[in-house]
Amino acid sequence: MRLFKKLTTTVQCLVRLVIACAFTLVSAQAQSASSEDAKKQRSSEQLSTVKSEIAKQKSAIVQVSKKRRQLNAQLKKDDFAIAKVAKAMNNTRNSLKATQDKLTSLAKEKAQLNRDKVQQENALAHQLRTAYTTGQHDYLKMLLNQEESSQVQRSLTYYQYLSKARIAEIEAFQATIARLSEVEIEQQQKAKQLTQLQQTQQSQRAALEKNKAQRKKTLTALRKELLSNKQQLAKLEQEEANLVAELERLARQSALAKNLPGLDKLKRKLRWPVSGRIKHSFGTRKQGYLRWKGVLLSAAVGRQVTSIYSGKVLFSDWLKGYGLVTVIDHGKGYMSLYGHNQALLKNVGDTVEPGEAIAIVGQSGGQSEPGLYFEIRHHGKAVNPKLWCR
Incomplete structure (x- = not known):
């Protein structure tokens, strides 16, 4: 009976032990399952976070690309605006040079005409003095003078020569005066044109500086959108x-x-x-x-x-x-x-x-x-x- 009781007690202990172990095992399995679920949950949350970050980065890249395209389009516009003014300035410079060269040429021509005018005035004055010193003659009396016909013929020839020379000098003098007047008028026109070109050049410089300032702003904005080495290479x-x-x-x-x-x-x-x-x-x-x-x-x-x-x-x-x-x-x-x-x-x-x-x-x-x-x-x-x- 005692032995039976001992065996019963032992069996009960074993049963309790088995039950305890089973409970512990079940508890451990439950804890393990719970931990696995927690890990899965954390992984899922991390994946969602990564996906969200990727989406943000993609959106940022799209926005940067769009902005760079817009800035490049603006840069192209700025470059064309500068080109238009620069080309106009180049034409203005060429016109200024041509006008200044023409003014220089006109000044030289005017100086030569003035020298010609002085020489022609002196020549005419000399002819008038010569005519005066030879005295005034009545051509009709000389023609009617039968005593020295050969002398009369020589005098008539001489006077005709002097008259033609004087007329030629007068005509040359008149042409010089007329051309001198034309040169002076052309000089005034060219001087006025030069002033207008200089004013145009000043306006063009101001427009050029304005366009350059706009391009500088565009370039500054472009440089703020920094590219990685890989992106720069791709560009x-x-x-x-x-x-x-x-x-x-x-x-x-x-x-x-x-x-x-x-x-x-x-x-x-x-x-x-x-x-x-x-x-x-x-x-x-x-x-x-x-x-x-x-x-x-x-x-x-x-x-x-x-x-x-x-x-x-x-x-x-x-x-x-x-x-x-x-x-x-x-x-x-x-x-x-x-x-x-x-x-x-x-x-x-x-x-x-x-x-x-x-x-x-x-x-x-x-x-x-x-x-x-x-x-x-x-x-x-x-x-x-x-x-x-x-």
Whole structure:
């Protein structure tokens, strides 16, 4: 009986132990399940947060891209506004120079006419004195004088000669006086024109400064939208791709021109389009794996850009990243490109000669400093300009 009780007690202890273990196991499993659920909940919340941040970043990128597009459009507008005024100022400068040269020429002519006038006055005075000293003669009496007919004939001839000479001198004097009057009137007109041109130039300078200030604001806004190295590389890639695509289109167009000589025989013989220090050389690193396909020449704003050789203008417009650009076809697959100009002086279809002014140095396309971007391409492939220019 005691043994049975002991066994019963032992069994009861074991049962209680098993129940306790089972409860503990169930409790642990419940806790584990609860912890797993909590982890899942936290992961879900984190994923939602990440997705929200990604959505925000995408939205921000879209907004930045939109803003940059708007700013680039404004930059293009600013560059064209500056180009219009700069071109007008260039024409005004040329008109001023022509007017000043004409005034100088008129002043020289006036001085010579005054000298001629003095000489003619002296000649006329001498003739009058000569006529006076020879006395007054009655031509009718001389004709009726039969005693010295030979002397009369000589006197008549002499007087006729003097009369003709005097008439010629008088006519020359009258022509000098008339031309002197014309010159003085023309001088007054040119002086008035010069004053008007100077006033126009002042107005144009004010308009230019206003447009430059607007472009500066646009550039400041663009620079605030900072790009990462990767984004900057992508931007340059896109700009270069746009340029190549445009040049390929122009190359197809230039293939129609058969009468242009090309640049094959002109290596080391051409002049640079503008004098200045080479800031970036052909083939040097630009950004990432990108290399310079041309050269960037430092030059002062307003300096004239000249064509390296004769050819025909294929392109005269604005390109993103390159500003105001002129492209000239030289024949045989050769083209030259001139970028970042302040103003373009030639239109598509114009023919140009070596050394002829085609543009004005500037900093269009978003450049912080003035200069000229210059390329030479052969069958669409960029070649080193140093092989042609000296």
